[in-house]
Amino acid sequence: MRTFSLRIPASLTFALIATQAFAHAQLEKATPAVGGTVSSPSEIRLEFSEGVEPKFTGVTLTSASGASVPVGPAKTETGNAAVLIVPVGKPLSPGTYTVRWHAVSVDTHHTQGTFEFTVSP
Template sequence: MVLINIQEIAAMSIEHPLCKLVAYATPLALALISQPAFAHAHLKSEVPAAKSVVSAAPSVIKLKFSEGVEPKFSGVSISGPKNVPVKLSQPTVDPQDNSRLLISVQGPMPAGQYRVNWHAVSVDGHKTKGDYSFSLK
């Protein structure tokens, strides 16, 4: 077992391997510990819900994130049966809640399986993306 005395460490030159290790490891450890402060906008809920079966075509897609999002840098696309894209409006945020992205559906949606692909940039500038699906009967 190796025991290191604090006085011995203080007397070591910066060229000593242990000092170099401490000098490089400390900032790295601090950066890893502080990462949660730089959160990302994670999708918390969606309408229509993931894996749901809806009986009527939605007029608006609603995506709720864990933090505020920038609509100018966020986006959504929907593809339906046979991979046909659905026409959508530009995303906006709910005036009462900037963590809720709203996208109006402007094109027809026949019955079938739909995939929603989204990307969001949070107000702190971090980008996230994902997808989910739902069915329309």
């Protein structure tokens, strides 16, 4: 009986930890695609595993030289808070670009990440 009573709290603890681990807005898809090659995009679309708060979520874009590229304010897609849309401020020259994103999900968990894409000539 003692072993059984110890298993219940351990199982509940594990279940709560596992639930919290999945309660973060994880990047599921990006356009331009992670590692992809595209013509100059007019926007960056990030699709997350759950809704994000656009006021606390953002993207920076830098060229291969490290120069900052202007982007517009982030907004969520109408009717889908899990899709973040960030307009690119100007046409991009050929080269490799780095996207750095940070997100706050609707349940206030923070996540961040980085990926690259290439603009073809």
